[in-house]
Amino acid sequence: MMYTSERDYHSTKLIKQGEKVLDSSFSRFADWILEEFGWRPINIIYDKIDPNDRPKLSLIFELQGQASVFHDGAGYDEEKRKAIADQFKIFRNENSGSFDNPDIWVIFQEFEPAEQAACNEKIPQQEIDAFKVRFSDQQLWEVARFGAYTTFFFETKEQLMASKENGLQAEIRKEYLKLLKPYDEFNYFNLEKLPVIFDNKENFDAQYQGNWDLFYK
Structure with missing residues (x-):
């Protein structure tokens, strides 16, 4: 779930407003997600989190319901999650070398519900x-x-x-x-x-x- 106070929300809103674009290094990876799962994320954010600087990959889709393709009824579909992490490693290795920590935490978010919340709160x-x-x-x-x-x-x-x-x-x-x-x-x-x-x-x-x-x- 995306919250209006988070950096991910504000970064994605700038993309929706046309003030910034998806990082070009993620473009081919976003196209792969579209081909494999039917939806293209409008924003992708890669960073590291505690503990141990674990890599975190946030795939942000625009509309409510689009991220549901990655759920299996009981939570995230771990096979799809692993496939995305593995593919991301391939794309990243092509551009910037290997990972210090290959254990990537993949999360899926949707912009529309967060933006609706922001509107309602205004x-x-x-x-x-x-x-x-x-x-x-x-x-x-x-x-x-x-x-x-x-x-x-x-x-x-x-x-x-x-x-x-x-x-x-x-x-x-x-x-x-x-x-x-x-x-x-x-x-x-x-x-x-x-x-x-x-x-x-x-x-x-x-x-x-x-x-x-x-x-x-």
């Missing part, structure tokens, strides 16, 4: 408060943001069910999209791809004891 809190007040007479209890996702809580389970049937949820989705769009630099949000959730306070109190830490755990 909405001023006063606009969120005003949005909540606007729908409060229709039993909207809370608007809670966590990364890219926003959860809209109604007071009761019955109100939650009614809000879906009477079109209120569709209206809330449409209006919340308007709040997001001024910050949506890369057009990652639309009504069909809007990371919102509808819930209710009764469930929040019963299942999570009214505790936000438990809710987001």
